[in-house]
Amino acid sequence: CLVGSEMCIRDRPLPARHQFAGAWPVGRSLPDPGRGRTALSRFSECPGRPCRDDAFRLQLTLTDRFAEAMARVLDGARPDRLCVAVSGGSDSLALLALTCDWAGRGTAVEAVTVDHGLREGSAEEAAQVAEEAQRLGADHTLLRWQGWDGTGNLQAEARQARRRLIADHCKAEGIDAVLLGHTQDDQAETLLMRLARGSGVDGLAAMREGRMGRDLFLRPLLAETRADLQAYLTARGMTWASDPSNDDPRFHR
Numbered sequence: 503c504l505v506g507s508e509m510c511i512r513d514r515p516l517p518a519r520h521q522f523a524g525a526w527p528v529g530r531s532l533p534d535p536g537r538g539r540t541a542l543s544r545f546s547e548c549p550g551r552p553c554r555d556d557a558f559r560l561q562l563t564l565t566d567r568f569a570e571a572m573a574r575v576l577d578g579a580r581p582d583r584l585c586v587a588v589s590g591g592s593d594s595l596a597l598l599a600l601t602c603d604w605a606g607r608g609t610a611v612e613a614v615t616v617d618h619g620l621r622e623g624s625a626e627e628a629a630q631v632a633e634e635a636q637r638l639g640a641d642h643t644l645l646r647w648q649g650w651d652g653t654g655n656l657q658a659e660a661r662q663a664r665r666r667l668i669a670d671h672c673k674a675e676g677i678d679a680v681l682l683g684h685t686q687d688d689q690a691e692t693l694l695m696r697l698a699r700g701s702g703v704d705g706l707a708a709m710r711e712g713r714m715g716r717d718l719f720l721r722p723l724l725a726e727t728r729a730d731l732q733a734y735l736t737a738r739g740m741t742w743a744s745d746p747s748n749d750d751p752r753f754h755r
Contacts, residue, residue: 564726564734568600571722576679576714580608585672585680587664588613588635590627590743593683595634596731597723599738601681602638611640614671614680616664618647627743634740645671669718679714684721687728 588594605611613635615628635642645667712720
């Protein structure tokens with residue numbers, strides 16, 4: 503947005519060299535603040551907002567922001583294969599669609615779904631993920647967890663089992679990176695959950711994006727909101743599943 507003479511992207515001020523003052527007339531080409539070298543060169547004016555002296559909104563597209571996030575988490579590399587953890591919810595489904603578009607023909611994408619078998623409908627949701635993966639041009643692998651003995655924290659046990667199953671699968675297949683669909687919303691929820699548990703300073707540390715070569719699990723969507731991802735899926739005509747346990751007060755997400 504531009505208020506007064508300060509331009510910002512996603513509420514972060516741009517360096518002075520990328521700012522310009524005043525309104526930009528309708529129908530005129532925008533100046534190129536990225537000079538052809540970065541995603542700043544692909545600004546799009548927010549629809550429905552007229553140019554005004556006191557408010558001028560510009561935004562990078564979600565796909566542009568995702569491409570920049572992928573460059574960070576992959577440390578500039580272009581792997582032959584990538585794994586995407588997909589539950590069928592909006593965050594992970596949007597991640598799969600964005601990844602397939604980003605990958606093109608240069609990187610093979612595999613969606614991996616873990617069916618914990620803990621509630622009705624999970625098998626059907628996994629089948630829907632497989633259909634979406636095929637439509638997007640990705641492979642799909644279904645992993646099943648059958649290790650819960652009925653004791654302990656179910657959600658924590660399921661989360662650890664999910665990570666373990668996916669990590670073992672990737673090791674067997676020689677895949678070096680797994681993309682997870684954690685968002686800004688998850689960051690906030692995690693912080694609140696840890697505060698409620700009385701975590702110290704170390705425990706309140708935010709989730710990291712991760713870097714390939716150092717971390718197996720990478721999070722390229724941490725700067726995005728769930729609402730933006732759902733709007734993206736709706737625009738593409740894609741539907742997602744809702745896990746009722748997410749709304750159950752007995753469980754922390």
